[in-house]
Amino acid sequence: MGRTGHGLARIEWLEGLLEGTIDPAGRPQRVERSDGFEHWLGRGALGYLTLAAICDGLLADPPSRSRLVVAEACFPTGVLGAWARRLAAAGLVAVVTATSPRRLPHPEGGPPLTGTNPIAIAIPSSDGHPVVADVSMGTVTHGDVLTGAARPDELVPFGGPQAHKAFALAVGLELLVGALAGPEHGALVLAAQPEHDPVPELRALADGLRLPGDGSRD
Numbered sequence: 001m002g003r004t005g006h007g008l009a010r011i012e013w014l015e016g017l018l019e020g021t022i023d024p025a026g027r028p029q030r031v032e033r034s035d036g037f038e039h040w041l042g043r044g045a046l047g048y049l050t051l052a053a054i055c056d057g058l059l060a061d062p063p064s065r066s067r068l069v070v071a072e073a074c075f076p077t078g079v080l081g082a083w084a085r086r087l088a089a090a091g092l093v094a095v096v097t098a099t100s101p102r103r104l105p106h107p108e109g110g111p112p113l114t115g116t117n118p119i120a121i122a123i124p125s126s127d128g129h130p131v132v133a134d135v136s137m138g139t140v141t142h143g144d145v146l147t148g149a150a151r152p153d154e155l156v157p158f159g160g161p162q163a164h165k166a167f168a169l170a171v172g173l174e175l176l177v178g179a180l181a182g183p184e185h186g187a188l189v190l191a192a193q194p195e196h197d198p199v200p201e202l203r204a205l206a207d208g209l210r211l212p213g214d215g216s217r218d
Helices: 008-018 047-060 078-090 142-147 160-181 199-206
Strands: 029-033 035-042 066-072 093-098 103-108 109-114 119-123 131-135 187-192
Touching: 008 047, 035 047, 047 066, 047 078, 047 187, 066 160, 078 093, 078 119, 078 131, 078 187, 103 160, 103 187, 160 187
Parallel strands: 035 066
Antiparallel strands: 029 035, 066 187, 093 119, 093 187, 103 109, 119 131
């Protein structure tokens, strides 16, 4: 997906997780399902596997209108835009967010209070190229820190003098996921059938300018 911090650089970090909360034999499990709601447990599996199973289920049996999926104990989740893009490529509007270890401090300083808490929004298009917006609330990513591209003290809410806006989003997402998925790191996936097709009009207005996610086209 063009993010070096989500590739081989994470192997050593993942090995550390395997010594603690991650079980190589773990398999995610769906414990509740209706047309509008699903609840999954990670059961020790990597978050990648949990989100893959969730996407498989949504694509095999898409919602008639919309479905919220809550994934408890789902970490790490990788590039959220990849999961959102997969759903949008199949014609679903998708929103994916997830929490992570507390890494972002308050803009005024102090200890880390929230995760970087990215959110990805993907909108399908009749032209075959969905728009995929995928934003983390940090000035840099944890992957940048792992690869040495950034220092740990650079991982603060983005925005400079306006960093309180990114911090507010990080706090909102932290509490939203926590309220639905519990105290462990979790994820939320919202998938819905589109009622309209707004992407082609936006592309025409952009007149060749790059839109979010265009650099990741196959």
